[in-house]
Amino acid sequence: xxxxxxxxxxALEATMDGADSVITTAAGYTRHSKGDTPQIxxxxxxxxxxxxxxxxxxxxxxxxxxxxxxxxxxPHFWHKKLAEDRLEELGVPFVALRPGAFLDQxxxxxxxxxxxxxxxxxxxxxxxxxxxxxxxxxxxxxxxxDAVGIDGQRIDIGWDRPVSMQEVARISGRLLAPDTQSNSxxxxxxxxxxxxxxxxxxxxx
Numbered sequence: 001x002x003x004x005x006x007x008x009x010x011a012l013e014a015t016m017d018g019a020d021s022v023i024t025t026a027a028g029y030t031r032h033s034k035g036d037t038p039q040i041x042x043x044x045x046x047x048x049x050x051x052x053x054x055x056x057x058x059x060x061x062x063x064x065x066x067x068x069x070x071x072x073x074x075p076h077f078w079h080k081k082l083a084e085d086r087l088e089e090l091g092v093p094f095v096a097l098r099p100g101a102f103l104d105q106x107x108x109x110x111x112x113x114x115x116x117x118x119x120x121x122x123x124x125x126x127x128x129x130x131x132x133x134x135x136x137x138x139x140x141x142x143x144x145x146d147a148v149g150i151d152g153q154r155i156d157i158g159w160d161r162p163v164s165m166q167e168v169a170r171i172s173g174r175l176l177a178p179d180t181q182s183n184s185x186x187x188x189x190x191x192x193x194x195x196x197x198x199x200x201x202x203x204x205x
Contacts, residue, residue: 012051021145023061024048029076041076045083053090059151060087060094061144063137066130066156068098084154095150099137100130100158103168114172125165130158 016022026048028040045062052060064080071077080096087094106113109120119125140157144150163171 012047013054016051016055016057019055019057021059021061022048022052022057023063023141023145025063025141027063027076029079038075038079041079042082045079046086049083049086049090049092052087052092052094058093059145060092061141062087062094062096063141064096064098064154066098066100066158069154088152093151095144095147095152096154097137097140097144098154098156099132100156100162101132102134102137103131104134114176117173117176119165119169119172121165125169128162128164128167130156130162132158 068077068080
């Protein structure tokens with residue numbers, strides 16, 4: 001695993017030289033690190049695609065976003081769609097995994113909410129979302145480097161049905177404790193992430 005800035009194409013090419021496969025989770029819109037900007041999602045992803053093309057990696061695995069091809073007016077979603085298109089345009093052998101919302105987000109607000117019996121969520125607790133766990137996605141990304149017959153595919157990653165945070169609270173309350181509750185806090189333009197039924201995938205060309 002290498003940490004490498006994606007806004008310099010020359011350095012990227014040197015980093016990829018000799019690599020069999022590349023997995024990228026680059027996402028500037030999250031602003032998880034100092035210096036993260038939307039440029040990472042546009043210029044950065046384009047640089048990654050071009051470097052992969054020049055170094056002829058065998059498989060490029062892109063972490064995309066569920067329904068990104070349907071969200072022209074949601075910039076950070078649409079930028080993932082453009083990254084997929086750029087890889088295809090350059091003829092890079094790639095697969096894009098499109099995860100839904102991450103349930104792990106609930107641990108960001110004061111630790112394990114299930115042991116405390118209270119869920120805190122950004123956004124509406126009533127809106128159903130397609131969820132995934134970060135650890136599951138990491139496994140799928142690794143497996144995608146060697147999976148046969150998936151070049152050029154866009155694969156949706158999520159559970160078999162969307163669920164709301166209120167439903168997650170009910171499920172966890174029934175399984176863990178009778179007083180698990182959902183506490184919703186509104187935050188504009190945040191698409192967030194519940195317990196774990198099963199994982200389902202849907203492929204797109």
